[in-house]
Amino acid sequence: xxxxxxxIVDKIEQRNKLNEEIETWCxxxxxxxxxxxxxxxxxxxxxxxxxxxDECKEWRNAF
Numbered sequence: 710x711x712x713x714x715x716x717i718v719d720k721i722e723q724r725n726k727l728n729e730e731i732e733t734w735c736x737x738x739x740x741x742x743x744x745x746x747x748x749x750x751x752x753x754x755x756x757x758x759x760x761x762x763d764e765c766k767e768w769r770n771a772f
Contacts, residue, residue, distance in 0.1 A: 732746040761767040 728747055731749055735741045735746040735749060757768040759766065759768055
């Protein structure tokens with residue numbers, strides 16, 4: 710098995726730091742109890758069940 714290139718290791722470390730920053734922001738700014746922030750995404754098309762108010766619309770996937 711070959712050694713992982715430093716470039717890939719650096720990218721993985723950067724991704725891990727970004728994931729921590731995103732998780733912290735989500736916990737401080739939105740109700741994400743029971744939701745994995747690693748799946749957070751920004752999209753032009755939403756799916757799932759609408760929730761929230763007119764001021765802050767959210768959609769939750771129906772599992």
